[in-house]
Amino acid sequence: MSFENIVLNPEEAEITDKIDKIEEKRLNLFQEVDLPSEKRSGEFKQFLEEKYVNLSGEENFDELEEDFIIRKYFDHFNFKEEDLKNKDILDLGCGPGYFVKYCLDENITSEAYGFDLEMDSELAEGKYRDHLQKGDFTKKIPFQDKKFDYILASASLEDLFVKEKNEEAKEVLESLLSLLKDEGEMRVYPLRKIPPEIAPEETKRDKEKMERLLQAKKARENWKKVLNDLKEENLIDFKIQPIDIRVLSYKKDFWLEELLIISKISH
Numbered sequence: 608m609s610f611e612n613i614v615l616n617p618e619e620a621e622i623t624d625k626i627d628k629i630e631e632k633r634l635n636l637f638q639e640v641d642l643p644s645e646k647r648s649g650e651f652k653q654f655l656e657e658k659y660v661n662l663s664g665e666e667n668f669d670e671l672e673e674d675f676i677i678r679k680y681f682d683h684f685n686f687k688e689e690d691l692k693n694k695d696i697l698d699l700g701c702g703p704g705y706f707v708k709y710c711l712d713e714n715i716t717s718e719a720y721g722f723d724l725e726m727d728s729e730l731a732e733g734k735y736r737d738h739l740q741k742g743d744f745t746k747k748i749p750f751q752d753k754k755f756d757y758i759l760a761s762a763s764l765e766d767l768f769v770k771e772k773n774e775e776a777k778e779v780l781e782s783l784l785s786l787l788k789d790e791g792e793m794r795v796y797p798l799r800k801i802p803p804e805i806a807p808e809e810t811k812r813d814k815e816k817m818e819r820l821l822q823a824k825k826a827r828e829n830w831k832k833v834l835n836d837l838k839e840e841n842l843i844d845f846k847i848q849p850i851d852i853r854v855l856s857y858k859k860d861f862w863l864e865e866l867l868i869i870s871k872i873s874h
């Protein structure tokens with residue numbers, strides 16, 4: 608059936624239309640991150656203002672809260688539960704493995720696995736034992752080739768790119784590619800796009816905070832280098848999608864958080 612032939616009832620069509628418009632508006636706002644601050648729209652400034660108002664709430668959350676982490680995975684990786692139904696999933700650098708456990712407990716899939724340098728043996732007990740493994744992804748990732756539909760990396764690959772270990776990062780990505788099915792995808796969150804007003808000379812303003820921003824900028828540049836190398840070698844294709852703006856302080860520093868989707872080119 609062609610797209611034009613899908614007939615929605617008027618109410619459904621109206622809701623779908625509204626959701627599409629909100630989504631389009633968000634995407635347009637995200638594009639303004641690249642503009643000089645004086646060229647940004649009133650709407651963008653209002654959007655940021657609302658984020659600042661909510662900032663204290665956001666920064667006070669308990670990072671380890673299980674529900675928060677599970678919701679974060681769905682939002683950040685842009686998944687609905689049905690997207691993961693019966694898929695083979697690897698959560699690389701899974702932390703305590705909450706997302707893996709959720710996928711198993713909710714019968715989303717029986718093939719969810721977590722891998723982390725620091726795995727608490729008590730967490731990886733019982734029915735989770737074979738699903739949560741301890742190890743170092745810069746050394747060996749002990750899964751069979753072409754196993755996974757999705758490999759997810761939530762804030763776990765950053766170190767390689769912040770520390771500019773590009774060769775090592777490329778090797779890790781190559782070994783992850785071999786674990787993906789031909790039509791599989793790797794999803795990485797976040798890449799961070801820094802607004803143009805954050806220039807190195809700004810570091811004098813607030814050294815610690817600026818350090819974070821500049822590190823994120825450097826990491827994104829390194830990601831681009833490694834990704835472009837792999838693309839030139841005809842091993843991958845990739846796209847980067849804006850997900851949300853993250854406000855860092857009451858001084859109105861922010862960055863755009865992005866989702867990186869890498870697909871494998873099979874030969």
Ligand SMILES: C[S@@+](CC[C@H](N)C(=O)[O-])C[C@H]1O[C@@H](n2cnc3c(N)ncnc32)[C@H](O)[C@@H]1O
Nearest residue numbers: 700701702723724725742743744745761762763
């Ligand atoms: C910031 S935490 C993120 C945890 C979880 N993915 C989340 O988003 O809540 C990064 C995780 O990556 C893991 N990690 C970092 N380097 C790793 C490596 N070389 N091999 C395996 N895990 C690693 C850390 O142990 C840590 O649990």
